[in-house]
Amino acid sequence: MTVLFVVIAVVVVALVFDFTNGFHDSANAMAGPIATGALRPRTAVIIAAVLNLVGACLSTEVAKTISGGFFDESLITAPIILAGLVGAIVWNLLTWLLGLPSSSSHALFGGLIGAVVVGAGMSTVHGWVIVSKVLLPALVAPLVAGLAAVAATRIAYRISRGADRAQTDAGFKYGQAFTASLVALAHGTSDGQKTMGVITLVLIAAGLQQADTGPQWWVVLAAGLAIGLGTYSGGWRIMRTMGKGIVEIETPQGAASGAATAATILASSHLGFGLSTTHVSTGSILGSGVGREGAEVRWGVARRMVFAWLLTLPAAGLVGGLSALVAEQGTVGVVGLLVLLTAACAVIYGFSRRHRIDHQNVTDSAEVMVFASASGRSYSTARQRDDADHDHGSPSSRTGAGSR
Structure with a gap:
């Protein structure tokens, strides 16, 4: 009965992680179309949610890599896996709170590695599989996607040179919606x-x-539904960073970056690589900014994101390892860990409510506020000021970078 309780707890927490993965990574597909107006925010997340569900049911190669490749499964216990999931969820929520598009995939891998090392020993981890399936793709894939986006963006602007701007934008908006849908589908085939x-x-x-067996049908369906529902919830904080914070996206470069992202993710998913869709999408957006003449790429934001990427594996691993120490204290430890996870989620959610970002204000600014300012000005006051700036045609309203 105790084993069954722990297994059920792990399945539920795994689906919670899948939900956080959905809203954490929904920006990968839909930040660009929302920023340019190619898709309305709610329409975009509905499309992404459906395609994430479909994509999750199309392939199981990545799932087989995780279930039978990373670790010696004969030495893995349910409490260890629970601890790894806790590490992944906590890191996902922290980076979501800060609006940092870090990798949910690497949070999961880091949490599991930390928990397995503490709970079962270093020898249980298949180091070469992690290097070849996770670390090397993490280095190569964003560069490949970025270079592809540079080339695609330059081609897009070249073929549209001299054409009517309104007609060109309308055409590229359809293209951007299509490529974003491909990214959502690809995200499901990878992260789902x-x-x-x-x-x-x-x-x-x-x-x-x-x-050495693959996922059962109910596991595929449950995971697909969880990531789809998470995507539908929006993840607006990260969507603001991806759509506004890195570079101001125009429709041609949005379509180009989406195509580069989708092609890279679909290819890696077919090969069974545990790729980060966040890394690929960010690399494509940066590449599209480099590829468009006159685009202002905010390299300071990009550096903060890279710093978060570098921290993800060790930070999630640290939380996963500490969680393993708690989870291995029997049923009491498992229950205690679930209580701690619930409390952490509640605290992070409470902080996020102090400066709420949703589908109504996701494109208002490039900034993501977490704590109230020292002057005590409320969000509504700042919003009224921005509305007044917009009425007078201020530079901040034209760039979308008004301060909050």
Whole structure:
């Protein structure tokens, strides 16, 4: 009965992670179309949610890599997997609060690695698989996507040179909506499978499924629904950073970056790589900014994002390792860890309500506020000031970078 309780707890927490993965990464596909007006915010997340669900059901190669490749599953226990998921969820929520598009995939891998090292020993981790399937793609894929986006953006502007601007924008908006939909589908084929792999791993560890077997049908369906619902919830804080914070996106470069992102993710998913869709999407957006003449790329924002990327594996691993120390204290430890996770989620959510970002104000600014300012000005006061600036045609309203 105790084993079954822990397994159920792991499955539920894994689906919670999948939900956070959905809203954390929804910006990867839809930040560009929302920023340019190619799609309305609510329409965009509905499309992304449906395509994430569909994509999650199309392939299981990444899931098989996680459930049977990263670790010696004969030494993995359900409490260890639970601890790894806690590390991933906490890091996901912290970076979402700050509006940083870090990798949900690397948060999951880091949390699991930290928990496995503490709970089962370093020898349990298959280091070469992690290097070849996670670390090397993390370095190569954003560069490949970025270079592809540079080339595609320059081609897009070249073929539209001299054409009517209104007609060109209208055409590229359709193209941007199409490529964004491809990214959403690709995200489902990649990230949707990671939770399937975790659930399969815990079922194998608990003796409820044979080793070296893929996800069961109900696991595929549950993971697909969880990531789809998470995507539908929006993840507006990160969407603001991706759509406004890195570079002001125009429709031609938005269509180009979306095409580069989708092609890179779909290819890696087919090969079973545990790729970060966030890294790829960010690389494409940066590449599209480099590819458009006169574009202002905010390299300071990009540096903060890279710093968050570098921290993701060790930070999630640290939380996962500490969580493993708690989870391995039997049923009391598992219950205590669930209580701590719930409390952490509540605190982070409470901070996010102090400066709310939703579908109504996601394109208002490039900034994501977390704490109230020292002067005590409320969000509504700042919003009224920005509205007044807009009425008078201020530079901040034209660039969308008014301060909050």
